[in-house]
Amino acid sequence: MKSKIVVTGYGVKAPKSTNIAQFIHHLKNGTCCLEAVTNLLPNGDTMIIGRIDRGLEEYESDKRFKRLPRVTLLGMAAGMEAMKHAKLSSLSDQKVGLFVGVSVGAIGDKIYGESIMNISNGNLRKVPVTFSHFANYHSITSAIGHYLGIKGITKTITTGCTSSLEAIQDAIVYLQSGMIDAAVVGGTDSVLNQIAAYGFAKTKSITINQGLDDGAVPFSEKSKGFAIAEGAGFLILEREEDALKRNARIIGEIEQVVSNNDGVFIYSVDETGAQMVQALKEVTKGRKPDYVNSQALGWRINDRIEEYASKELFNHRVPYTSIKSMIGNPYGATGVLQVISSLISITQGFIPPTIRTQKDGFEAMNIVTEPLYQEVHEVAITNHGHGGNNACAYVKRYNYSR
Template sequence: MNKRIAITGFGVKVPNGENNNDLLDHLISGEYDFTARNDITPNQEPLWVGEVLGDLGTLEDKQYRVLPRISKLAISTSAEALAMAGLDLTDPGNKTGVFFGTTMGGTTPLEDMVHYASAGKFREMPVYCCGLVHYHSLASSISSFFHLTGISKTVTTGCTAGLEALEDAMLYLQSGKINTAIVGAADSSNNKVTVYGFGKIRALPFNQEIWNSGSPFNKKSKGFILSEGAASLILETEEHALSRNATIYGYVDAVSTNNDAESVNGQDKTGRNMKQAVNDVLGNRRPDYFNSQALGYDANDRIEDIVSRDIFQHEVPLTSIKGLIGHPFSVSGLAQIIASLLGFQHHFIPGTIRTDQHGYEHLPLITKTLPKATSEVLITSHGYGGNNACVYLTKQ
């Protein structure tokens, strides 16, 4: 039986969107704020980054020092999503799984641990050091915090990891092994290791003005804006959601993932496999628009242009929220979903800010918030090693 999978809650914490209401306000207004940092660049050049600036409340207390920042961000967004869903995790009728994705894991605390180890500072190394750097600390911290003893998985593929965690959850929900799932992603890697690595492939815009940094569909953009954050969804089988009279905010109608099979350091420039993933979720349908991963990095943006041309003949509008939130790696696809869910609720399509479309003037790009009721949206995402992921989201 093909069970419909409903979204009954969501939570977010990204730059210019530190909860659902904050993200809604910024999506509508287009106002943004990024931070110029020179303490993590090779030659103290300024680099624009996106930071979550808000307080994490009790998660900042001493008892949670054993958790990496990604776990704290994820717990925060999961709590917001659970409150929205009104889901009682203690109800024995709920069979809940936890599925989270991350690209860089605990890279930031790993820098500190490597420093201690290389300097021979064994005494200074915290006893909980392994938990700070282990990728699975992400999903396991959610399970521990909310006292969930069922399935707990962390997906670590790359920037598509959040959507691939979603895909895994869908399979478990469809199989009947679970009837509810907390699905999410978190990354926090505004550090030297990440900056040096992406700087080597010229994906980060050192010493550039904000308009040439992470500007989607703009050939003058010199790379993406590195950012941090987390996002969470509550998924339920439609039957389970209706049985408890839950509000349904949308449905994950289809998910498709594949790999370009080209290189761990590159992707298929023809966009062939991304187009296949898109066609897999589309069937014979056309969305009201598609929420693109385009992030101001030409290698990715060109493939999104190919999708628009070859599948939609440049006739379906598209947008990207990366000019607002930067690129929080694994979080990006789920943040795109949440932006579209907010659009369903409040009848608008978010605009692509901070771009003049240089070199992409032919695209039907939405550059300002567009008041419009929508009910079907395509989500696209690219990841490390050539992974592609697409989601088809519906309102009803």
């Protein structure tokens, strides 16, 4: 019999949330943590983003970290909070693995853009020595590992918006195999710049002139695309018996993560949602979770796949919600932040709302639009994104198994 994989700590960096307490507050109150800006699209057109405007001051003022990209600093801060939450003061006497999901990495950092310009203009001597590390996603993970004192198995998973859920999937396999005794696992991403704005506007997943009234509104035909955001989240995972041995507080259980790929052309999306339904079917095993913490972003194609899964598997009887209406889409960090929000809702007894939606065109779905206080025992999580990957997780209230 496989060991239960339990969560003993987590850490968060999200828009308007510099720590766990603030994240909980916003989830409970349905706070919109997004803002409208006019400096990322042509002609001063408006778009909405999820920005972290504080919480990294101690890292940014430390000379040791001045060469590190913002995405790394976010991961370091969230990882350290997770370790403190789990009361892991030292990892030197354990077999520890670090698993980090990243989607866009450091390409949004100023130094990366300046390096590309210097290369384009033939100013090769002005390209900084750190450029190769900014271009190499695993440098993000290794820098986080160095800061946290992890020298064991270190993996970077980059599969688009499913990256951090698939990092959790890998960590579970390593824990259950006995190759490691604890896992620090999560995701981090930051790319609030013109590269992302123009790129997603080109694919029409972001619409020119978004506003807070009509952009990043999940489950709405009227939504003008999603909101790009930055964020980081980390979990401490252990086998149940190891967590009990050290008298750790067990927050919840991650039963399973299932992932697959649509198998379509790079610029396409399988609008049937067949592979997403298959992944969700595999993790739910015929059960009806208390709710689904979904990937719905406010992008029609994406949200219709969620609707199809809701109808196919639950006949719209299971409540659905999306925290993306509050924090936007933080790329590779999105899955782990959904897991953390699900664990919070289990331990504190509420379903976070999908704010700002009138459910236009999605009236048949059971969508939670106000904070709903009730017992929560099991939550299914859905992710899908660029590259065609789908990932679903099943998170449960912890029950002592002996």
